[in-house]
């Protein structure tokens with residue numbers, strides 16, 4: 440069975456240290472925080488975490504750096520991000536190793552995560568010459584109205600374990616070209632890749648002559664994140680993680696009139712219509728639902744299948760699931776790596792028990808693998824559960840590979856089921872009927888921030904804006920015009936006549 444001979448924790452520690460060594464990172468050894476690997480479930484290294492005083496100092500330093508960075512011409516700011524992108528290319532393999540070691544992603548997905556970082560750097564470099572404002576027609580003679588975009592200040596980035604590097608880069612590459620400085624509080628589960636990213640950005644800053652303090656890293660748990668949330672020096676808090684986290688962070692930032700950009704949990708669905716190309720649908724569904732061991736915010740969690748094709752589609756999916764190679768994420772033949780922790784496996788089993796109690800039938804998966812080889816790790820068989828209706832457990836995000844299958848008769852019914860969950864991140868429809876596809880994409884269709892046709896819910900490109908509605912938080916990151924969240928706009932009225940004329944024909948004096 441390929442992928443079932445796991446590397447030892449000593450091998451993984453050596454591999455992590457080799458990658459960190461290539462990149463040039465000096466590990467801050469300590470006992471505050473432990474780098475772990477979900478591959479064996481064991482500890483790799485003890486690290487020093489940031490204190491409240493460190494957070495305070497980092498905020499003062501990034502605020503100070505902002506004062507010079509904001510007046511550095513944007514295309515010159517782009518040079519820093521270009522250099523970062525070059526360094527990411529050089530160290531792509533080492534960075535991907537760290538992602539696999541700390542987050543458990545299979546090799547090709549880990550390399551893909553670093554590729555996404557390179558892509559957003561390229562995008563941000565282009566953006567550094569395209570921070571356009573508009574000129575607006577004035578109602579007054581001899582006047583011009585303009586919209587100007589200015590840097591915002593210090594951006595606090597709080598990120599999740601499952602995209603431990605890419606989410607940082609979406610925020611940081613764009614924030615830096617927008618003239619902001621950044622303080623980053625990564626997931627406490629992925630400190631080593633965070634150290635590597637911070638080191639490469641510091642190196643890029645030194646090489647292009649940018650202030651060192653355009654970026655600071657704060658390793659630590661949520662208490663350090665809360666410092667960023669509450670400090671008025673942080674102009675924008677960009678927080679990625681669970682809806683629980685966003686529910687705490689959003690109101691606290693709002694209470695001090697700060698800005699927040701929230702990227703929270705999803706409960707993504709695909710509708711499969713009778714005209715769908717079955718081969719395409721099966722491939723798209725299996726990658727979206729079982730890929731990344733179900734640990735993407737965009738993972739496919741609900742399948743809404745037309746009654747006429749449900750049995751045949753489910754039979755093909757269960758057959759594909761039975762063949763999924765589960766195991767060592769470094770093995771090229773593995774498609775499903777470990778869950779992040781045994782607690783995640785417990786939550787998966789709990790959800791499956793609740794689904795059974797609510798009338799569901801587990802058709803495949805749900806078992807644990809490699810328990811003897813790695814008792815502290817959590818390798819789960821991706822599961823498919825047929826459910827009679829959209830019950831409580833189906834309406835929640837369980838961050839594990841569980842695909843719930845529901846059936847429908849009419850497209851209206853399918854769309855209603857699709858939208859009847861609290862989250863609104865990603866969605867898709869598999870159909871060859873253009874009318875159905877367009878209805879799904881229209882205002883009366885999917886209520887998500889991402890809506891796809893004939894492709895699964897996961898695996899977005901950086902060129903589009905990324906984010907979702909409802910309990911997903913409403914934020915948009917990455918491409919399109921998501922950059923505007925990282926800047927403030929000013930409306931300018933310029934009178935180039937010799938008369939003072941008031942708007943709305945008001946006369947005075």
Ligand code: NAD
Pocket residue numbers: 597598599600601602624625626627659660661663664665668679680681682683684687688701702703704705735736737836838864906907911
């Ligand atoms: P999590 O909510 O446990 O933690 C995310 C981050 O928030 C961590 O850095 C954590 O330390 C910090 N944090 C937690 N509570 C905080 C608080 N009260 N104040 C400040 N910081 C706090 O999430 P996780 O388990 O690391 O990641 C999985 C979740 O993230 C899933 O729900 C997934 O859908 C979501 N996610 C969303 C997106 C998106 O773009 N929408 C992307 C990736 C992950």
